[in-house]
Amino acid sequence: MNAVIFTEASESIGMGHLRRCEALAEILKEKGVCVEILLNTSPHSRNIQSADIVVIDSYLLPLESYCFVADSVSESLYFDDTMRLQYPRGIILNPALGALKLPYKESKNHRLFIGVQYALLRKEFRYLFNTPPIKIFRNEIQKIIISGGGGKIGEKYSQKIKALINKHFSHIQVDYLNPQKGLNAQEIKELFLNSDLAISAAGGTLNELAICGTPSIIFCLVENQIYNFRAWTETNYMIPFESDSQCLVNQKNDLIWEQNLLQNIERMQSKSLREELSQNLRTTMMRNYWNALPFIKDIPKNGTLFA
Secondary structure (H helix, E strand, O other): EEEEEEOOOOOOOOOHHHHHHHHHHHHHHOOOEEEEEOOOHHHOOOOOOOOOHHHEEOOOOOOHHHHHHHOOOOOEEOOOOOOOOOOOOOEEEEHHHHHHOOOOEOOOOOEEEHHHHHHOOOOOHHHHHHHOOOOOOOOOOOOOEEEEEOOHHHHHHHHHHHHHHHHOOOOOEEEEOEEEEEEEHHHHHHHHHHOEEEEEEEOOOOHHHHHHHOOOOOOOOOOOHHHHHHHHHOOOEEEEEOOOOOOOOOHHHHHHHHHHHHHHHHHHOHHHHHHHHHHHHHHHHHHHHOOOOOOOOOOOOOOHHHH
């Protein structure tokens, strides 16, 4: 069985789409599927008729490309974050906690996999469902990890946040996830586990932080993160820069979000609060997540791969 995944990654888009497609590819390969990931490419430019499954994760491709895929192969899957299009026949996958806030409706043309129970995690993180992480809670924050995504705007805010923390909390070691460093999933997991606090944009990284039990302050960097931002902050298990979930961080006055961030870091100095948040984050993921993604079945002799 063969699968082709179309997605995008660039300085302006970031790496979030690619990372979750890599996680899906990894899971499919574990099922024995041959997988090819194609970046920044249109399905029209490829001979996809020989594929059994085609996956699209895009914010750029028009509806025409999705219809072409649906008409060309027996099984198609579309990642979605915001109900961007009126998708043709196929599977719609939104694996975010905030997905349940969107008014998806079942239909004869669509199978829906909506919610954090369908989170796509790399195997290094999936391992933590069966083996609880060893996490040391220090009396005070000593290490902070910043994750702003792979795009230019994410790097800009990661650097601004790091400079702000260095200025006001000079004793704290601060790192930020820089895609240019090429860290693998195991290295990223270790960074999360060894950090007392994460400061992260509200993308798919939140699922990885949650299963690691890493207390987090989160912000909304781009519009497709708004629903996930709201959902996680409403659990009270991740702390927002501020309560205004309607507004992106780059639409706020720098002085306002800087003050809020510093206040929240002070709040998170509490060891007992960090311990409580860590436990609640892992509980949320354990309660919702279906181990080994059972909606992806073993390869059948006939029929669909997706339950």
